[in-house]
Amino acid sequence: MNTRTETYLAKQKKHEQEVKQIKNTSLRISILRLITVIGFGLSLYYYFKLNNEVLLVLAGICTIAFFTLIKIHGRLSFKRKIKDALVAINKDEIDYLENKNLNYNNGSEYIDTTHSYSYDLDIFGDKSLFQILNRTATYIGKTKLANSLLSIIPNTEIILNQQAISELSKDIEWRQGILAYSKTTEDSKEIYTELIRWSKAKEQKTPIVLTIISFLFPAIYFVALGGMIFTDNGIFNNIALFTFLINLFILMSQYNNIKAEMLNATKIKDILRNYSLIIKQIENKDLTSEKLNQLKNKLNDNEGLASEQIKKLSSLFGQLENILNPIGAGLFNGVILYHLHTLRSLYKWKSAHRTKITAWLDVIGEIEKLNSFANFAYNNTDFTYPELNSNYKIEFNDLSHPLLDRETRINNTVDFNNQNFIILTGSNMSGKSTFLRSLGINMVLAGTGSPICASKANIHPLNVLVSMRLSDSLSDNESYFFAEVKRLKEIMDKADKTISFVLLDEILRGTNSDDKRTGTVEVIKKIIGKKVVGAIATHDLKVCDTTQEYPETLTNKCFEVEIINNELVFDYKLRDGVCKNKSATFLMKKMQVI
Template identity: 30%
Template sequence: MLGLGLVSLNSVNSTPDSLDSTPNSAVTAYRARQQELSLEQQNIQTKRMRLRALIWAALLLIAALYDQAAHHGAHSWPILLPVALIAGIIPYYLGIQNKLLRITRLQAFYDRGVARADGSEPQSGLTGEEFRTAGHLYDRDLNILGPDSLFGLLATVRTGIGLRGLAVYLLQPVPQTGSAARQAAVRELAPRFELRERIALLGSSRFQEVKATVFDAWLDEAPPSFPGWVRPVLVVTAMLMVGMLLASAIHTAWWPLLAPNVVAVAAVQAGVSMTVRKRVLAVLGASKVADQMQLFSDGLELLQAQAFTAPKLVELQRQAREPDAVAAIRGIQNQFVIVEQRTKEYFFVFSLLLAAGTQAAISIAEWKRQYAPAMRQWLAAWGEFEALNALATYAFEHEADIYPELLPADAAPAFEAESLGHPLLPVNACVRNDVALGDATRFYLISGSNMAGKSTLLRAVGVNAVLAYAGAPVRAARLRLTPLTLAASLALTDSLAEGKSKFLAEVERLQLTLDASQRGATLFLIDEIFSGTNSTDRRVAAAAILERLLANHAIGALSTHDLALTELATPEARGLNLHMASPDADDPLGFDYRLKPGINQSSNALAIIRMMGM
């Protein structure tokens, strides 16, 4: 029956000493790549040392030749030879520096990969809490977002766009055929860690970020409209200004004649620019996306260049290509460069002569009107591609996990697993069990002692379901499941800010669970149902909730300390009583974290009180 490893998830970050010492293939592959990078780094550093020696020799030669020319009457032209040598070496030297920076980034990338794959540091440190929504049916209950969460385990994406894509995969329902398409994509991407290496190298540094919210805010702002005559007038005035200034530079005698015309044209240009100044400032003030466009366009270009066979990946390539995304983005990047450079000293005069800021703002506004819908599509495609790559990274680094069998939506609701464990627990510390929820057994009613692991057990069911629907492998020897809406009531608390008790929060969550079960097949996971009321009311209320869930063809599991509720698991209701407790009556705290048939007959509350010296 269902597997779990520890009483709580507070210990998911185990020390290396507690981990399996046998490296998996991912660790082997990563360490082999680290060795290659180390050798490459040594060779490049040797080349750099030689180039530095050559540059210093050339500088010393320049000094000697200069001394000969200055004090001994020798010709000075030989100095040009070492100067030319240095000029030729510098680009090559800078290229070597860039290669060393690339290697440094990759070394950090593979250091993190090894730490994840060997289990010494499985969490990325990213929580994803910015994607949290109130009233979600299972996020907080299953530790999907937050510290030491499933999101933190999987978040190996490069950009903020990818972070959002991963959050969507973990939190939002997937179409009936979507999970199978995702799984096929993850299977194809899993062995391609060289592609993930190229994704990690996107951007000028590993600290450069592409935040989805920046693009969202920019796209949500409607571009201002400019009168159609503004652009032609500015083009004409710019051409006249440049033409008259060039003519006066060639024929200085013409300046007295041209000067009044230059002033007149400049006045016209300034007047036109002032009429649209507010609109121009609105566009130029939203240019924060400029810094992030290059990384994004490079990512799209990388995606488009791959050869994929999985239909999901091919579709994402199409979405990232239509219309020509890379060419369109590079077009607007040129305008952002003008916006950025127009205030620089070396470009300021030319910017004024050409009304560069105004013309760039008009171009950006026109681009936005034309490409904003496509841009949203490109962002969504890249975010989903990164999410799939993150799941593929998890698959590659957890070779013992298996891909679940995704049953068709018209099959009877089912969740059947062998040796199922919790993915957030260390592999060798994860006690595994079997579970079989379906037509024969519609629900488990799990009784048990405090700290015996009932809550972690329920979370193990839910987290593996989330992974399965996202397209990732699961912590099991085998898993078969149908498309199910997931609903959990495991981690509800009082809320002073909302003026809501735990009992009321639980009632609201159960109502949402019932609503979900009316819309489609549902997997419910309920810990200590109605623990905030007396035993009699609890039994009546729990029976009513369970009756409605079963009438809606839901399947699931409930846990309780109240043995009166075990009467609900009758053969007629197709329920099954199971329990979790210490197998040793003389050691009520010696838990083995395994599901056992029947109703719990032991208690450990007094043992815990005695352990505390009370």
């Protein structure tokens, strides 16, 4: 068991113990609530029987105690949800480190077969890069993480991300705390979109006349109520009743406006409360890296902390939600026009802060994204942050694929400094495709600021263009070959615009061997003319002769296989030159195919 697993296991046990303590406390609170209910009932019973005012006071104390205990129980329930989330977080990390289940969203909704590399390199989907990285639980966090894997950012931003990720990787408590709050948020694309739409909707104001009425009529009601209590004049009864009904009529005239502002009030209220707690964690955190402080500064608000403003918005939505309770809404609005005042407060909040909601939620998403990379760095202490350059130099020491088992994966050292394009040969199953994917996926990671699966690296982050895995498109009436030609055309066009990192795996598989060889050689010649960096894998050894024409640009490398004791043995080590051994015929004979 490695030290990271031991850390997670200790945290899991600690949080499980805390959950147990909360359960015991909640049970005691429930018993006390039952006692207060019994005390309330007995106090009222004996008050009416004995007419002792002390018993009436006792009934009041029981009532206050009951509602206080309900509030305490609610806080304990929320605390338990957070602790349950922390237990699950640490259990999931143990499963990941022990190569068991990956209990993280795999981002399958982001799969795009037309993207220049994400489909070929398994960026999204089951057992994908996104899945092993993903420690987000909000919609905006997941979206930010997905988008970061689909394009590169300038070197200056990559360096800022590296610094932020390195800082966050050292604070497991804070990272897990953010994730625990996020996991209990339970937001969705629909909720997020609805909230952003609400913030961008046309600003509303309560008419001045309605504002005056909202204070005037409740005042009249209370004056009439005082007259009812302290005089025998029956007119006050009529005034109070009339004012009560007028207040209800006024409320009904504004019901559509209230309904338009409510959104999905119950979910929005709880989600916003959790957003405020996440933002509060960020506000209270002492940060040193420039990127993290830039994000923290976006939470500044002239009228108070962003967390307090989001909490207030949550409270306003909760107050609006009460209108769905006909008895309570009728009583409070008939007396004080409660929901009209809430609506006015919501309009006022919206006028002051609606333009900041998107930026505040973006901070949550950015922090979740960076936390995901930081967790990746924490779990993989042997990974490195690559040095960056602007000279198109790319070199990796001990490169491998981050999705492979850390105990068995084979590392390789490679650079593209002397010759910038590799022709890669090797028998089936020798490791060619895995090596190409290792190159591609680590270039993608390097372009985000993440550590990569290597012991050392110096990289010029480039746009990644890949043709490795395509599929027939029956709906578009396309053959595999035509789909592949289209992809190669896209790669050529993009390579014309900017120097790119290109990976090609056994191209032109959908045609005959002569056409394939000729086509492959011509593709190589054309693509190296575009000053690209990268590699192509092929089974056709004649293609390797192309390096003799372009010795300053092309180089041959290979993976070999040996037959030992009538078994195929692969060492998955990258070598210079062209592969010499073959395995396909041997394997088919061994499996009695031929």
